[in-house]
Amino acid sequence: MPDTDVIVIGAGLAGLVAATEAVAAGKRVVVLDQESRENLGGQAFWSLGGLFLVDTPEQRRMGIKDSHALAWSDWKDSAGWDRLGGSGGGAGGAGGLASGVGEDHWGKQWARAYVDFAAGEMRGWLTDLDVKIFPVVGWAERGGGAAGGHGNSVPRFHVTWGTGPGLCEPFVRLAKEAEVAGRLRYAFRHRVDDLVLTAGVVSGVRGTRLAPTHLPRGVATSREPVGEFELSAGAVIVASGGIGGNLDLVRSAWPERLGPAPRDAVAGVPAHVDGRMWGITARAGGRIVNRDRMWHYVEGVRNWDPVWPQHGIRILPGPSSIWLDGAGNRLPAPLFPGFDTLGTLEHLRRTGFEHSWFILNQRIIEKEFVLSGSEQNLDLTNKSVRDVLGRARAAVPPSVQAFLDRGEDFVVAPTLRELVAGMNELTPEAPLDAERIERMLRTRDLQVENEFGKDLQIMAIRAARAFRGDRLIRTVAPHALLDPAAGPLIAVRLSILTRKTLGGVQTDLSGRVLRADGTALPALYAAGEVAGFGGGGVHGYRALEGTFLGGCLYSGRVAGRSAAAALG
Numbered sequence: 001m002p003d004t005d006v007i008v009i010g011a012g013l014a015g016l017v018a019a020t021e022a023v024a025a026g027k028r029v030v031v032l033d034q035e036s037r038e039n040l041g042g043q044a045f046w047s048l049g050g051l052f053l054v055d056t057p058e059q060r061r062m063g064i065k066d067s068h069a070l071a072w073s074d075w076k077d078s079a080g081w082d083r084l085g086g087s088g089g090g091a092g093g094a095g096g097l098a099s100g101v102g103e104d105h106w107g108k109q110w111a112r113a114y115v116d117f118a119a120g121e122m123r124g125w126l127t128d129l130d131v132k133i134f135p136v137v138g139w140a141e142r143g144g145g146a147a148g149g150h151g152n153s154v155p156r157f158h159v160t161w162g163t164g165p166g167l168c169e170p171f172v173r174l175a176k177e178a179e180v181a182g183r184l185r186y187a188f189r190h191r192v193d194d195l196v197l198t199a200g201v202v203s204g205v206r207g208t209r210l211a212p213t214h215l216p217r218g219v220a221t222s223r224e225p226v227g228e229f230e231l232s233a234g235a236v237i238v239a240s241g242g243i244g245g246n247l248d249l250v251r252s253a254w255p256e257r258l259g260p261a262p263r264d265a266v267a268g269v270p271a272h273v274d275g276r277m278w279g280i281t282a283r284a285g286g287r288i289v290n291r292d293r294m295w296h297y298v299e300g301v302r303n304w305d306p307v308w309p310q311h312g313i314r315i316l317p318g319p320s321s322i323w324l325d326g327a328g329n330r331l332p333a334p335l336f337p338g339f340d341t342l343g344t345l346e347h348l349r350r351t352g353f354e355h356s357w358f359i360l361n362q363r364i365i366e367k368e369f370v371l372s373g374s375e376q377n378l379d380l381t382n383k384s385v386r387d388v389l390g391r392a393r394a395a396v397p398p399s400v401q402a403f404l405d406r407g408e409d410f411v412v413a414p415t416l417r418e419l420v421a422g423m424n425e426l427t428p429e430a431p432l433d434a435e436r437i438e439r440m441l442r443t444r445d446l447q448v449e450n451e452f453g454k455d456l457q458i459m460a461i462r463a464a465r466a467f468r469g470d471r472l473i474r475t476v477a478p479h480a481l482l483d484p485a486a487g488p489l490i491a492v493r494l495s496i497l498t499r500k501t502l503g504g505v506q507t508d509l510s511g512r513v514l515r516a517d518g519t520a521l522p523a524l525y526a527a528g529e530v531a532g533f534g535g536g537g538v539h540g541y542r543a544l545e546g547t548f549l550g551g552c553l554y555s556g557r558v559a560g561r562s563a564a565a566a567l568g
């Protein structure tokens with residue numbers, strides 16, 4: 001008789017969803033996490049709570065015509081799956097033994113299943129769980145500028161009312177109820193080091209008990225061992241997150257196609273996103289695929305008030321800032337702020353600089369800078385209608401103002417000469433020529449004097465403002481950047497910020513972990529980021545945003561239900 005029916009490794013969103021689904025199906029569950037209870041919800045708690053949903057009442061109210069067909073078309077054109085056939089390790093370089101299926105075989109099927117879910121059951125399921133959606137839909141990842149290329153054709157980034165904590169809330173509550181009822185037990189500060197196999201079947205886990213701690217959420221905790229543990233179960237679900245907090249692992253998995261790996265990246269995730277379970281799952285026989293696919297941002301700034309090591313915050317930019325590389329060259333179209341994350345990353349990695357620059361002004365920052373993260377958006381996180389309405393007023397949000405006042409990457413100046421002098425103080429190794437930048441900006445500013453013009457970024461700003469949501473709270477009217485009435489001028493030094501892992505443990509549509517030969521590793525399941533959000537790579541090469549939390553919800557639900565069903 002095993003110690004419990006189901007073990008879930010990881011108390012992040014995917015683990016919580018899997019655990020509560022297994023409990024709902026009548027199973028006894030133990031949730032293990034290397035962190036303390038303070039970190040319940042994992043990364044999702046820090047998140048903005050943005051969800052990829054399709055053809056919703058929120059979209060329709062804003063005049064957006066979305067459909068399953070359009071979403072699927074966007075998804076597959078962004079994904080660019082090219083590892084569908086059976087081969088060896090594949091370009092992801094991870095499979096090891098020859099396999100009957102390609103690295104993308106299951107990821108593509110998971111993508112289709114997720115789009116079905118996002119266009120169908122997902123919103124109703126969340127509503128039943130009392131999750132509410134903010135009425136203004138966002139337009140993330142507008143893409144590479146071609147109908148058949150990467151990007152969202154329409155706004156479909158739905159922010160959860162209450163952001164990440166609001167999305168975690170129902171699952172934390174259900175888990176609490178199960179805990180009180182004796183159906184679910186948490187084992188915090190339990191780090192899994194091995195999956196136990198009995199006659200080829202996964203029968204439990206073993207690992208290290210870590211020294212107790214009550215450090216605040218997100219702070220890196222000690223790895224001091226105080227003992228060992230072993231626990232048996234009828235099924236084990238791995239929901240341990242990605243690799244983004246382990247910069248060495250990120251660098252070693254970095255693909256050549258994105259240029260050289262960054263030396264000075266900031267971390268967009270806590271240190272517990274350490275990627276250890278990839279190796280542990282592989283040792284037990286699970287197949288890791290697409291490990292070279294990742295989703296890192298190019299608009300990272302160092303947090304003036306860091307919680308975790310090298311803590312970076314991502315700017316979710318509106319389209320108006322001028323983007324310069326480290327040498328002061330304007331980025332080519334369509335690499336505008338908020339358009340094509342990976343295209344921009346690849347471009348910047350080939351410039352030879354670790355940083356790039358936004359140049360903007362006070363008018364732009366007031367409306368166009370949103371900082372990613374629940375703690376950076378307290379109006380939404382605290383569900384304050386009054387404060388949220390303030391977003392439509394011209395004022396810098398308090399969290400952005402704090403960066404202007406204290407962030408080491410921000411320069412504010414009344415004139416361009418002084419601005420560039422401030423920029424050069426930050427990067428003396430790559431001094432910029434103020435005259436050249438002034439010529440560039442004056443030429444650009446000439447383009448806003450007419451309703452028409454030839455500057456593609458200004459056209460993109462006008463297109464964005466055709467969408468009511470952008471016009472209301474995200475995009476300023478085209479205006480001369482150097483207009484003193486729109487000042488002062490602002491420059492922001494941007495770094496690469498590590499965040500999401502797109503590859504991972506290969507799973508079938510039931511969430512069962514697969515071996516290199518394509519067969520299931522009995523009694524082992526995976527969900528969330530560790531599984532590339534399903535199948536070992538639901539996104540292919542590129543993501544449409546909101547698909548990470550969405551992927552945790554969907555893959556966690558599938559794994560929890562499947563594991564419970566298999567136990568009978």
Ligand SMILES: Cc1cc2nc3c(=O)[nH]c(=O)nc-3n(C[C@H](O)[C@H](O)[C@H](O)COP(=O)(O)OP(=O)(O)OC[C@H]3O[C@@H](n4cnc5c(N)ncnc54)[C@H](O)[C@@H]3O)c2cc1C
Nearest residue numbers: 010012013014034042043044047050192241528529548549
């Ligand atoms: C600031 C921020 C903003 C974001 N915004 C969005 C957004 O708006 N929309 C979106 O879709 N996505 C967003 N994301 C991404 C999304 O939050 C994550 O991809 C997702 O929450 C990952 O959830 P998970 O459950 O798979 O893993 P995690 O949340 O990483 O949880 C995994 C847990 O497993 C534990 N663990 C790991 N290894 C072991 C082990 N060996 N033994 C025991 N325990 C272990 C970890 O301690 C951790 O608690 C954001 C992320 C961040 C950080």
